[in-house]
Amino acid sequence: MLSNILATIFSQPDWQNVRNEVHKMIQPEAATWSHKTDQRRLVREILYEAEKELGLTLTDEMVEILSLQILMIMKRIELEEYILVPEAEKQVLQQTEAYKAALHITNKLGNVKEVSFPDDEVCFITMNLLGSKVQHDNFNRYTEQELSGLKEVVQQMIDDFQLYSCVVFDDKNGLEENLISHIKPTYYRLKYGLSIANDLADSIQKTYQDIFHLTKRVMRHLERYVGKIVPDEEVAYITLHFGGWLTKEKKKVxxxxxxxxxxxxxxxxxxxxxxxxxxxxxxxxxxxxxSMREYRTNEYEADVIFSTNYIKEKDIPVIHLPAILTNLEKERVIQRMNELFDSKPPEKNVTDHLMDVIKRHATIHQEDDLKKELVHLLEQTTPRIKEIRKPMLNELLTEQTIQLKDRVSSWEEAIRVASQPLIDLQSIRPDYVDAMVTNVKELGPYIVIAPNIAIPHARPEKGVEQLGMSFLRLKEPVHFSEKEKHRAQLVIVLAAIDNQTHLKALAQLTELLSNEDNVEQLISASDRKTVIELINQTIEV
Incomplete structure (x- = not known):
């Protein structure tokens, strides 16, 4: 409960008064939270030492939360009110690097403040250290036993994400290491009932809806490992990892x-x-x-700094921006970069041109308000920087790309027959069909993603000319292996052009096929119109 409250308080930048009141309850001698008492300064310095012990860098927000928690623990010990941790759990916690860091913290505080921390309280601090958000982490300091289970979870998540999204990550090992950095504290937060308040969660779900949907599906591996449901706030953070990697592998400049x-x-x-x-x-x-702390205490060489919080410029220009950029914010970043590095004078944007026209024909009484409304209008109607358009499922599966047949002679023929509409539309070359068949021969029946459903696909460079999808229904199932679970009656060929453009249609297809009644209706459909109606119903929901 305490962790949840503190996480919420520190995630709200406008709650300064609440932070002040909480701090005064613990340290009445401090006027506000920003007033650094000797005791608070000592706790922070010891936490920085603990970072070195753990081989990681905590986020600035986590340093504040942990400082407050430790001060509250000291207050509670002073009142002789203690926390009890189950013996079996203590034995597990005592094997971690975080326990050594917690001992360092409590021993140092004990020597300076003459306070004795029972082992249960040391274990409680260990729990909070394990669940802390980090800026950097050094995995060389963890034992193989600590990481092996989570590594397997992450590998399964990445494998499923590739399967569901029909993409293949070029640097899978890099993604795995990157993802473990977040999965490790997520695991401990779930295990010990700690909470984070992700104020970006709603924005992430709206802006990256397709990737969030796919990420939520692969979270089942972590849920099974920890035995708890992963909340959307945690899913949203992991969505950022997958989304970032999808975008990262698109360009080299x-x-x-x-x-x-x-x-x-x-x-x-x-x-x-x-x-x-x-x-x-x-x-x-x-x-x-x-982190902001690292920026303040170290010197760096760079041409420009981007910051999500206000920081004072040193020798390097700073551009302030939110964590998720809208089209308007992207335009502002480009303008600022042009001002900093382009020798040509910046051109006026559309809003300024409109203001000039209005001034020539009318008197403006509230110029700033008018300009803000024009900017908002242009953002809504004609964004200057367009996002990648992702077509809907009913734009890809049409009368031309849907086939209903009774039977084929083999799984290989099923792929070739299902692909023919895309060849006819020149969406793919015959090479792409050969690549899909070769994949199954070399990698096995991985394309059978659920009973009766197969989604053949290959890498875009194997012969995709434009984004496409085709649908083949068979009355008699075709077998991709001798096992019953590898038979299929619905064969949906996907021809992706990159890692993202097909995700909306694929998410809608997943929604359609996750309903067993829909699958039965697709298998028993007597005409293309029935299939199209089912697709449209799914999109409208």
């Missing part, structure tokens, strides 16, 4: 600008912002992401 990102929301948010910026600005190379 010549480096023109070296950049830093200062972000206190942790690795996932930093990576998503990084990929948005590198995709937006040609030649941008984000050399590292750091």
């Amino acid at each position: 010549e480096t023109k600008f070296k950049a830093l990102i200062v972000c206190e929301n942790g690795i996932g948010t930093s990576n998503m912002l990084r990929t948005q910026l590198e995709n937006l600005i040609a030649g941008l190379n984000v050399i590292t992401t750091i």
